Amino acid sequence: MSERNKKLWENKKVRCAIIAISVVLVLASAVVLFAGNYLVTYALYVDDEKHIGSMGSDVYDGIQDTAAQKAYDEWVSDVAVSDWMVTSNDDLKLAAKFYENPKDTHKYVLAVHGYTVDHRDIMPAAYRFAEKGYHILAPDQRGRGASEGSYLGMGWLEKEDVKLWIDTLIERDSQAEIVLYGESMGAATLMMTAGDTLPSNVKVLVEDCGYTSAYEMFGDQLKERFGLPSFPFLPVANIISSMRAGYSFSSADAKKQLETATLPILFIHGNADDYVPTYMGVELYESYRGEKELLLIDGAGHGASSDVDPKTYYSHVFSFIDKYIK
Numbered sequence: 001m002s003e004r005n006k007k008l009w010e011n012k013k014v015r016c017a018i019i020a021i022s023v024v025l026v027l028a029s030a031v032v033l034f035a036g037n038y039l040v041t042y043a044l045y046v047d048d049e050k051h052i053g054s055m056g057s058d059v060y061d062g063i064q065d066t067a068a069q070k071a072y073d074e075w076v077s078d079v080a081v082s083d084w085m086v087t088s089n090d091d092l093k094l095a096a097k098f099y100e101n102p103k104d105t106h107k108y109v110l111a112v113h114g115y116t117v118d119h120r121d122i123m124p125a126a127y128r129f130a131e132k133g134y135h136i137l138a139p140d141q142r143g144r145g146a147s148e149g150s151y152l153g154m155g156w157l158e159k160e161d162v163k164l165w166i167d168t169l170i171e172r173d174s175q176a177e178i179v180l181y182g183e184s185m186g187a188a189t190l191m192m193t194a195g196d197t198l199p200s201n202v203k204v205l206v207e208d209c210g211y212t213s214a215y216e217m218f219g220d221q222l223k224e225r226f227g228l229p230s231f232p233f234l235p236v237a238n239i240i241s242s243m244r245a246g247y248s249f250s251s252a253d254a255k256k257q258l259e260t261a262t263l264p265i266l267f268i269h270g271n272a273d274d275y276v277p278t279y280m281g282v283e284l285y286e287s288y289r290g291e292k293e294l295l296l297i298d299g300a301g302h303g304a305s306s307d308v309d310p311k312t313y314y315s316h317v318f319s320f321i322d323k324y325i326k
Helices: 003-043 067-076 119-132 158-172 185-194 214-226 233-244 254-260 278-287 310-321
Strands: 080-087 093-100 107-112 135-139 177-183 202-208 265-270 292-297
Touching (some): 003 214, 003 233, 093 119, 107 119, 107 158, 107 185, 119 135, 158 177, 158 185, 177 185, 202 310
Parallel strands (some): 107 135, 107 177
Antiparallel strands (some): 080 093, 093 135
8 A cells, every 4th residue: 555545544543543533522512412401301390281391291299198188177167267379580470378366466477388299298297386376478480380381480480589588578568577488399499588688577497408509419319310420411401491491500508608698597407308418407407507406317318307207307497486476
């Protein structure tokens, strides 16, 4: 083979290698983009029937087979319940249930539910505040229950909604003393809310099994559910979420928001929680610089602390908040 033909052959091999590498990179990029887009749909998108990708064909029915649910069902049959509505900053109609206490009281609890459910999920725990003289406002977070919305905000969008509900309570009662109480994503929502400037009417926060950040939470879920690493899928999904849902996973950071919070906070977590891992609750507690307490419930999985040991749970909740509510 002549020298010229050798060079042509070498050049041809280089071109083929470049083409092959390019094809592989394009295909790999397409797979990563597909996976990132799928993750956003799976985790955040809500269709017209209130389905979320992670729920499959199921829609939350509000039924809990627990002693707390039975006690709540008996209690609520004799309570005045009204429907409240606000319009979000991005023009969504948001709904809530207001449970009026028959006592003449200025005490209120804003009870915020978690991921995939609606206000009905938190009420078997929240109604215990009524026994202590509280009115209860239980919103349906955006995209859940009777509230509009096509994407879950993982607490970042919802914190703005919570501030609207706080303002609505104060419009009702300028002397309102407000407790913020949330579970799971609702707890993360309230921790993110606490990092913003709030009216002095808001006195204290009780967070139950909230996560440090949506980004870290989804990283754990990628590994747990799909056996995939965070990189490169989560950074891509983060960008796609910004385009589709109007915010990035990395924005929904409860731990970072707590850096500017000043409310007294009771951190609660089950030490058998493998959905929002227990270490997240401990990490949030240890990093917070304000007044705080930590309650870990033995043997409790995700969102189950009040069911597993209600005596310990509620005694700690009310002994903590009673220090800040008249």
